[in-house]
Structures are given as structure tokens and as C-alpha cells.
Amino acid sequence: MSPAAPRRPGHEVVEGRAPRPGFVLEVDRSTPPTLFHHGEGFRLERLPVGSRIVYPAEALPVLRDPDEAIRQALLHPEGQDPLPAQLFPGMKLTIAFDDVSLPLPKMRRPDIRQRVIEAVLDLAAEAGVDDVHLIAALALHRRMTEAELRHAVGDRVYDAFAPRGLLYNHDAEDRDNLTLVGETEQGEEVEINKRAAESDLLVYVNINLVSMDGGHKSTATGLSSYRSLRHHHNVKTMQRSKSFMDQHRSELHSSNWRMGKVLRDAGVKVFQIETTMNNDTFPKPFDFLQKREWEWTARDRMAFVAATTGLNRMSSRMKRNLFQSIEAPHDMTGVVAGEIEAVHAITTAKVFEQQLVAVEGQADIVTMGLPYISPYNVHSIMNPILVACLGLGYFFNMYRGKPLVREGGVVILSHPTPWEFHPVHHPSYIDFFEQVLADTTDPVEIEKRYEVSFAEDEWYRHLYRTSYAYHGVHPFYMWYWCAHALQHVGAVIIVGGDPKAVRRLGFRPASTLRDALEMAEDTVGRNPSITHTHAPPLYMADVT
Amino acid sequence: MKALRFERSLPRFAAARIAGALAPGRGATPGPLRLVDIDVPEVDAPGWVRVRPRLAGICGSDLATIDATSSRWFEPIVSFPFVPGHEVVGDLDDGTRVVLQPVLGCAARGIDPICSRCAAGQVGQCLNITFGHLEPGLQTGYCADTGGGWSIALSAHESQLHPVPDALSDEAAVMVEPTACAIRGAGKVPAGTSVVAVIGAGTLGLATIAALRHLPGELPTTVIAAAKHPDQRTLAAALGADVVVEPDGLARAVRRVTGSMAVGDGSIDRLAGGADVTIDCVGSPASIASALSITAPGGRVVLVGMPGQVDVDLTPLWQRELQLVGAYAYGTEEADGPGDGRPTFELAFDLVAAADLGRLVSATYPLARYADAIAHAAEAGRRGAVKIAFDLRNERERNR
Numbered sequence: 001m002s003p004a005a006p007r008r009p010g011h012e013v014v015e016g017r018a019p020r021p022g023f024v025l026e027v028d029r030s031t032p033p034t035l036f037h038h039g040e041g042f043r044l045e046r047l048p049v050g051s052r053i054v055y056p057a058e059a060l061p062v063l064r065d066p067d068e069a070i071r072q073a074l075l076h077p078e079g080q081d082p083l084p085a086q087l088f089p090g091m092k093l094t095i096a097f098d099d100v101s102l103p104l105p106k107m108r109r110p111d112i113r114q115r116v117i118e119a120v121l122d123l124a125a126e127a128g129v130d131d132v133h134l135i136a137a138l139a140l141h142r143r144m145t146e147a148e149l150r151h152a153v154g155d156r157v158y159d160a161f162a163p164r165g166l167l168y169n170h171d172a173e174d175r176d177n178l179t180l181v182g183e184t185e186q187g188e189e190v191e192i193n194k195r196a197a198e199s200d201l202l203v204y205v206n207i208n209l210v211s212m213d214g215g216h217k218s219t220a221t222g223l224s225s226y227r228s229l230r231h232h233h234n235v236k237t238m239q240r241s242k243s244f245m246d247q248h249r250s251e252l253h254s255s256n257w258r259m260g261k262v263l264r265d266a267g268v269k270v271f272q273i274e275t276t277m278n279n280d281t282f283p284k285p286f287d288f289l290q291k292r293e294w295e296w297t298a299r300d301r302m303a304f305v306a307a308t309t310g311l312n313r314m315s316s317r318m319k320r321n322l323f324q325s326i327e328a329p330h331d332m333t334g335v336v337a338g339e340i341e342a343v344h345a346i347t348t349a350k351v352f353e354q355q356l357v358a359v360e361g362q363a364d365i366v367t368m369g370l371p372y373i374s375p376y377n378v379h380s381i382m383n384p385i386l387v388a389c390l391g392l393g394y395f396f397n398m399y400r401g402k403p404l405v406r407e408g409g410v411v412i413l414s415h416p417t418p419w420e421f422h423p424v425h426h427p428s429y430i431d432f433f434e435q436v437l438a439d440t441t442d443p444v445e446i447e448k449r450y451e452v453s454f455a456e457d458e459w460y461r462h463l464y465r466t467s468y469a470y471h472g473v474h475p476f477y478m479w480y481w482c483a484h485a486l487q488h489v490g491a492v493i494i495v496g497g498d499p500k501a502v503r504r505l506g507f508r509p510a511s512t513l514r515d516a517l518e519m520a521e522d523t524v525g526r527n528p529s530i531t532h533t534h535a536p537p538l539y540m541a542d543v544t
Numbered sequence: 545m546k547a548l549r550f551e552r553s554l555p556r557f558a559a560a561r562i563a564g565a566l567a568p569g570r571g572a573t574p575g576p577l578r579l580v581d582i583d584v585p586e587v588d589a590p591g592w593v594r595v596r597p598r599l600a601g602i603c604g605s606d607l608a609t610i611d612a613t614s615s616r617w618f619e620p621i622v623s624f625p626f627v628p629g630h631e632v633v634g635d636l637d638d639g640t641r642v643v644l645q646p647v648l649g650c651a652a653r654g655i656d657p658i659c660s661r662c663a664a665g666q667v668g669q670c671l672n673i674t675f676g677h678l679e680p681g682l683q684t685g686y687c688a689d690t691g692g693g694w695s696i697a698l699s700a701h702e703s704q705l706h707p708v709p710d711a712l713s714d715e716a717a718v719m720v721e722p723t724a725c726a727i728r729g730a731g732k733v734p735a736g737t738s739v740v741a742v743i744g745a746g747t748l749g750l751a752t753i754a755a756l757r758h759l760p761g762e763l764p765t766t767v768i769a770a771a772k773h774p775d776q777r778t779l780a781a782a783l784g785a786d787v788v789v790e791p792d793g794l795a796r797a798v799r800r801v802t803g804s805m806a807v808g809d810g811s812i813d814r815l816a817g818g819a820d821v822t823i824d825c826v827g828s829p830a831s832i833a834s835a836l837s838i839t840a841p842g843g844r845v846v847l848v849g850m851p852g853q854v855d856v857d858l859t860p861l862w863q864r865e866l867q868l869v870g871a872y873a874y875g876t877e878e879a880d881g882p883g884d885g886r887p888t889f890e891l892a893f894d895l896v897a898a899a900d901l902g903r904l905v906s907a908t909y910p911l912a913r914y915a916d917a918i919a920h921a922a923e924a925g926r927r928g929a930v931k932i933a934f935d936l937r938n939e940r941e942r943n944r
Contacts, residue, residue: 423810431800434793459805467809 010072011334012064019058022357022539025292027051032293034532036369036513038496039382039416040319041311042289042304043369045513051530052363054404055292056539059278060354062331066112069335070119073273077338078346083120083203083271087127091200095120096170096193096223099138100148101375102207103277105328112275112332114154116205120273121157133195134167137204137222140229140464140471141376142425143169148379172225172471173461180227181266184258188231190266193223197268206274210398210538211245211351214274215344216260217253224259226455226473231255235443238483243397245540247348260340274347276334279354279537283329290537316418323372324379355540359404362543364528365520366405367513368395370415371536376470376478381422384501385429385437385478387415392492393481395533401543404531408490410520414513417497417505424468428460432475433504441506443483451476490523545584545941547695548914550609551576552624557612564611569922571611572915577628579914584699585627585691589654589677591702594637595644596942599718599908600693601631601933602921604746604827605850606685610918615852622686623679629693629934630685633708633717641708643720644693644700645889646683647873652701653678661875665887668728668873683873694911694934696941706889709897716902718933719751723901724892726751727759729823729848729871731883735762737820741798741838743791744825745771745780746924747904747931748848752823754899757784759882759891766801768819770794770834773925783899791834798838814860819843823871827851836860846871908935 025031033044034053047053063069074083087093097113100106117134124132134153136144149167150158161167170193171177179194196202196219204222206214221229231237232255238244240251247253263270282289285307288300296304311319334350336343374382374390382390391413396403405411421430436450451473454460460472485492492507493516499509510516521528533541553576560575571577584594606628608614630646649667650658653676661669674680681687684700691698708717726748733740733756742752749769756767769785770793771777780788789797795812798804804817818840824831827849833856835845841864848871861868874892877883883891896902906929909917914934921932936942 423808425810427810431796434789435787435797435800453800457800458803459799462805463810469810 008069008072009076010063010065010069013061014064016061019060022055022057024357024359025053025055027053034534035289035293036367036414037289037371037536038369038414040316040323040372041416042308043414043496047367047532048517048530051532053532053534054357054359054539054541055534056279056357056537057354059280059330059537060333062278062333066115066332066335067119069332070116073335073337074119074123077271078336078342079339080271083337084123084127086201086271087124087129089128091129091131092198093124093129093132093201093203094135094196094199095132095203095205096135096137096196096219097152097205098207098222099136099141100144100152100378101141102213103209103328103330104373104375104378105281105326106151106378107277107330108327109151110154111152112207112277113152113205114157116273116275116335117153117157120203132161132166134161135193135196135223136169137218138170139222139224140172140226140474140477142464142468142470145468170223171465173465178225181268182262184262186258188255188259189227190220190259190262191225191228192219192263196223201269201271203271203273206272208274208276208347208351210355211247211348211540212250212252214272214347215247215253215256216263216340217256218272219263219268219270220256220259226471228259233477233480235447235480235483238480239487241484243399243403243484245397246400270340271337272340272343273335273337274343275332276347276350276354277330278333280330281328281537283326286326320372320381352540355538356400356542357539359531359541359543362402362406363404363409363531364406364524365410365412365517365530367412367530367532368414368535370395370413376474377422380425381420382415383421383426383429383433384417384419384505385433385475387413387417387494387497388505389478389481391415392485393478395535396485398535398538399541399543403488404533404541404543405489407488408523410491410493410523411485411489412493412495412513412516412520414495415497417494417501419498419501425470426475427463427469428454428457428472429470429475437504437506443479443486446476446479491520493519545582545696546911546939547580547582547627547691548911549578549580549582549625549627551578560610561612564613568611569607569919572918575610575612577610577914579911584697585689587678587689587699587701592699593702593705594697595632595634595642595700595705596697597629597632597634597693597695597936598641599633599714599933599935599937600629601718601722601931602918603631603722604748607918607922608850608852613852614850618682618686621674621680621682623681623688626681626686626688627692627695627698628685629695630683631718631721631933632693632698633714633720634693636705641717642705643708643717644684645704645706645874646685646721648673648678648681648683648687648690649703650676651703664876666875668875694914696936696939706893709893712893712897713902714937715905716896719896719901719904719931720889720892722747722931723751723755723896724874724888725871726848727755727877727883727888727891727895728874729825729846730755730759731877731881731888732844732846732869732871733764733821733823733882734844735880737764739766739768739798739802739819740764741768741770741794741819741822742785742825743770743794743822743831743835744849745769745776746825749825750776750779750783750904750930751895751901752825752848753780753785754783754901755882755895758895758898760884760886761882763882764820768794768797768801773928775928776925779904779930794834795838802840804840815840817841821846823848825849829854829856832856836866839864839866841865843867844869904930905933906930908933910935911939
């Protein structure tokens, strides 16, 4: 039985049909066309007979009483005293929480963060704690807007704290409010938010959407600065993380763990709260997206036709607004609190319970239909760099053991890949795309020649701090996220993308999947094995 | 002899304007330009000789004339009818190959003593371009008396002629005149300049980039080029531009290179700082406005492309204390800038050879296909071309 399985106090789940696990389908002549996400749209594609399709598991049952589960987690933490025992009058309490990049899509209210933070604040109030700060731990991501903060923490918390300046976004460029805590044995500087570091207790509220989330990464990354991040957000780390979703083979994980130990040894006391959720990703009328095609009902088929017909008549902006308004029905499957490593072990097991799908053997070609959203374009535009990152960074790395595609194989992505950027959110991405990628797509060269000048650019700093811009260095990280895949695969083809944008990424454009498969044969030879990754909902391939 | 002649005709001007508005260069057919048989022009004065053009280029100012979009400023300083063509390499009767320096200054006009500008070697600034024994005309190609390069023969004063070294091809030689114009612009870049932005990558823009990379004297550290078309961007980089972007990306590129702050929430409305010098080789309202918005306070905007009548907000010129400087024709370059105080044409010969600018001649046409030639020149960038020229070497009349 996995560590997540014991009946934890308050963890009774909603009864219902047991969810079916993920599985691998072999395409035969009777297999209906397969759904491919394609940005703000979908495609039905016929995969060659003999291809494999990896389907995610069905959604795990959710907690019957999430608030009670949270309360129980706070009262019965792992490896630490109950939270009330750690709260006392006059103490400095800081509550940090994950930013707008989690979960995806955003969840229906109340957000998990709101539930957890309200519970923590209730206990703090009972203990007479009145020095409380709430910080959105966004590292080098863009600041959250008021609406986004309200969605995450709820109106009650927002109205009680934000007007008094006690609820705010972490600022990784505010030198006065950062502190260098120490260095790891490898010389990695650990610099984090000063308020968090100097608090008597830092409570970190996580939403663990994938196995990379949480653990020491929460504080060591979420509340840190470029000075710290550059030690693990780099090409070498990403190429040595196979994959960064597998903590036992992730250099990214190892670096964050080393930094976490520096924080712990320096006396930064963290009460970690990690939450997991099921993969119930799409609400009606888009719920057909998470069904297996041969199980589509007449209503599902009508919904698909209606959705695609309607979307075809919409402008890009209208489609984007429609999709970005989606609030997912996913909900909590677990909550664990206490000492970071003990908590994270349980959480990871719970994430795997939802996401792991056993797959035997790699494929010559892996196809992916990329959806409209990634962690970095919430309420924004999925620009070409984010398309690359979602496909080659996130989806490619959703594996344990071996990548789904063999070394030297081909990844085929399906996405419109428009040459379009959100100027407010992604100003440095524009320059990265137009200047850096026009020069070279080699991550090592890019890191060596361009990173520092973008990271230290005063205009990007200004926009990051005062507007809603991702940090100047952020597009580099997106490209580094692709570094393992770029090193591993022989070619990348994008179906249905803007050819000019696709070429700028260094990839090959194809107008149809059939064309892409033919082009791929140049790299992998005739009669290749093909695996389609049927996501989202997200899953993680356990490849043996 | 056969010549393309531009006549004064208001209905044809109107027709050219309409046709040119529909598609650039289309004013050639309905407009005042005609392929005609005329007498060989002769100027009955000392020092005048016959030049038989070998190649004669088509310039942006020619296209503006053909489409009737050029400024009325020129009306009193040209004389009709005239034979266009001021970018000329040709033969003298004794077989000497020459490049024409087309400005009709005091020496050509028989004015003695010559004006102070001509005396200073700045023939482009001549004070007497409408006086003397010639009809008005700022250059050969705009003067009724001299003829022009788009013909079998023209008349030129010996002060206008520069022998062509044997090593220089006709294609390279026909690039000398436009290259000299570009050098004139590059020569306005003060010593100690760090960043220069060049807007436009047609003939003038590309030659300007080459000048900023090859001229003697102190050159800028970084040259940023804005080029509309892919082939132009390739050439701009090949000629030495450090950063090459599409026009829409120019402000971002200048900001990145200079480390400027920018006004605008992620989009760039204008730069707080910017390039030290911007050389506008287009001359449109948009390019001038762009130049004013990307040039650092106290910096300089140089107009190399012929601007015409434009509607531009000059507030930035005032508020940022910018210098707006024209660069026309040729003379002698300043001693402390690129060019090292040498005559522009001399520098142009060297630069054409050093940067292999003869490669910019993309296509040539006989006079009879003048409409095609002009259409090609008007759409050169889009069609992957740079300089279009008339090739007169095989004209039957010339070889009689």
C-alpha cells in the first residue's frame, strides 16, 4: 500500500465507482479518430494502425470534507508539532502560497489555497498571532493581479490583509527585502524573501499538480531570487534531470534539496502544507475532452461538433477569452502538513497514484496535442516559446524511467503556434524570440551569450516589479526546460503551426499529421513505432 | 538618339500620381516619361564632353519623380524636359570609362568665381544650381541642357567625371554615386558614437551600413539595421550590421543594445534613451517618426532618404534636443568623422571595391523595357532585388 493510502484523519472520500487506471491502447482498424488538443481548439486524427495511445487514469475520488481534512492535517502533521503548538502571541508568521501558475486550469472557487489559508489564519487568531504576512511565492513569474489574488485566497482574506499591505507578491528584485541565507556545499547561493526567512514560522501552502511541485522547491525556488535560481535553472541542471518530474533522477530536485537543507540549518522554520488534486480537468461542455473516444456518447459527439464549429467562427481573442475563463472542476484528493521531506514523500505518492501510467518500451515517434494553457500563460497568450516549453519541457518530461520517445526519435507537437506575444506579461520573450532565437537555438550558447544581459536588464526589472511582466530571464528558463528533450530527440515537428514561428524555434512545420509522420521518417526510418500522449488530463508515463 | 524623357504635362502628372498610388512605379506608363528619339545633347561651353552611358541606375528619387510624388520643392531647380538618370558609368569618346558625379555646381555652370561651398569642396551645397549658362537643374538627370543617363548619350562637364579603375566592373562603378550619397550620411556620425541605427535596407541603407563598417576614421561600435525584406536582412548582416531586425522590431532592438528604459507597458511607445545616431534611409513619415522615437536625447537623426512633404510630430525633436540633419549628395567629408576629410567620391570608389557593392546590382534592362525596369525597381525589396539599372552597352545605336 502506498504512503498516501492509509486512512488519514479527515480523508474520507466521496463514494462512487472506482476510477479506472490509465492504460495503453493499441490502435486497430476499429479505433475511432483520436483527439488532439490544438491550442484553443481540437483535432481528430487517425493514427496509423499499430500506434499506441497512452490514456490517463480517471479522476480519483475527492475528499468528502476538504476543510475537515485540512484541519486534521494541521492538527496532526508529519514530523512536527501540531500547528497550534507552534503559534504564540508576538510571533512573526508568514504564509506563502503558490502563484497563478497553479493549478491548471484555475480551479472553481473556493480555491484550495483559500481553504488552507483560512484554516491557518483561524488557528493563528486563536493563538493570538497578529503579525501575519501573506506572500504569493512567484519567484520570477509575473505578479498576480488583484482578481487573481482574490481567486486564490478568497475575498475575506484579501480584504483583511491586502489593504494593509500584508498580502503581497514576492519581489525577487527588491534587494532590501531579500536575504542571503547561506550557500550549499556546491557553492549555490540561497537567497530568499527576508520576511519569510526572518519569521518565527513560515507556512507554505502548495498545490501539487505534478510531482515536481512542492518539497524544498517551494521555498527555495518560490521565494528566491535570480541569484539563487541561476544555480539550478540552467542548461546543465536540466540536461542532467531525467526527468525533472522524477525526484530520484532530477538534478533540479537535488539542488533544491541542498538549498532546503541550508535554509533548515540556518533556522528557517517551515511548516509545509501540500495538497493534491484529481485530474478532473474540464467542465461541461468540454468534459468530453477527458473521455476515451470510443466511449463518447451522442451528446459528447454533438458537443465536439458544436465546440469545433463555434470555435472556427471565433477570432483568436474570443477563443482565448473563452478558454481562459474555464474553471476546472478538479478538487482535493489529499492534504498533508508538517516537515517538508516527510510531507513531500506522501504527496508525491498521491500524485503518482493519480498520474502514473505504465508503458512498456519507447517509441520512434511521440505525438502530443498541446492545449491552450501552460503554467506561464494563465490569462495570457501561449507564445511560441511557451509552446516549445509545454511540449518539450513539460510533456516530454512527464516520465519516470525513460522518455516515451527513444533517443534520436521525433516529437510531433500539434499547436497553432502563433507568432504572438502578450506584451505586458512577456516583454522579454519578444526580444528573446526576435533577437536570441534568430541567432541560435542552442541552449548552451544562449545561456553563455545572452542570459545575464536579459537577467540584469533594467527595463525588464522595472516591468517585473511594477507591472505584470515575467522576469527578463524567464524565457531563458523556458528554453532550458526544453534542453533535455532537445539533446535527446532527433527532430521536432509542429503540426498546424505558423511556419515562420516554428522555424524560428528551430523546428519543422507540417500542415497535417500525415505530413508530419512522413517527414519524421527522414529521421527515424520507415515503419516507425508511434505513441500518442493523450493529455491533458495530465499523466506521467512510467516507462520500462 | 533613343532616350527616356520626362516632359512637363499636368494631365500626365495626374495620371502618374494615380497609377503610382495603385502600385509603386506604375506611373511610368501613363505619366510624363516617354521613350523618344531626340538629338544628342550638347553644351556649347568649355570643358563639356559627350558621355555614352554603359549602365545607368534607377534611384528612389527617380521613382518618386515618375510616380509624381516628389516634393514641389524641386520645381524651380529642375528644367523640362529632362532625361533622368544620374547614377551613370559610361564611356568618353576616347574610350575612357568614367563615373558621373551628377551635381551641376559652379564649375559646370561656368560661374567664376565659384561659390564658397564649391570652393570648400562641398559641391552638393552649391549656391548656384539655378544660375550660370545651364538651365536650372540640381543634377544631371534633372536638367534640360545636359541630358541624363537613361539615354544613349549625355553631356557632362569634365569637373563631373571620375575615371574608373580597370579592376572595377561596370556593375560596381554604377554603384559609386549612390554609395557616395550613403557615405555622406555615414559621415554625419560624430566620432565617439557608440550605437547607430540605420532605417531601411535598400541601396542607400545597405551602402550606409557598409560605410559604417569600412570607412576610414573612428566608426561606431554597434550598427543596428532595420530591413523590411528577408534578402535585405541577409545583405545587411553580410555588410556588417551587428543587429538586423524587421522595422517593427527596431525600437526593441535599440533598447536591448543600448540598455535603455522604455515608455510603454511591455509594448514600446518610445525609448527613454536610444541610439546615438539614427540614419533614416527611407524618408517616409513613419521612418522619420521612428527615428525620432529611438534616438537618445541629444542625439542626431540623419536624413539620407529623400523625405518629400511629410507629416511628422516634431515634439520629440524639441523635447529631446535632437539634431535633424540632412545628407544630400557629396563633397568633402569632415576630418573628425568617418571619411577622414577625404572627398566623398574618392571614398565611394574605395568602399564599392572594399565591400563588393557591385553585387547589389540585381538586374538590368534595355531602355525599351523601361516600364518593367521601373516596376522592378519600385518593388525591388519585395522581389529580392536591390539596384536595378538600364544596360545601354548593347543598344544598337550606341554601337553604330
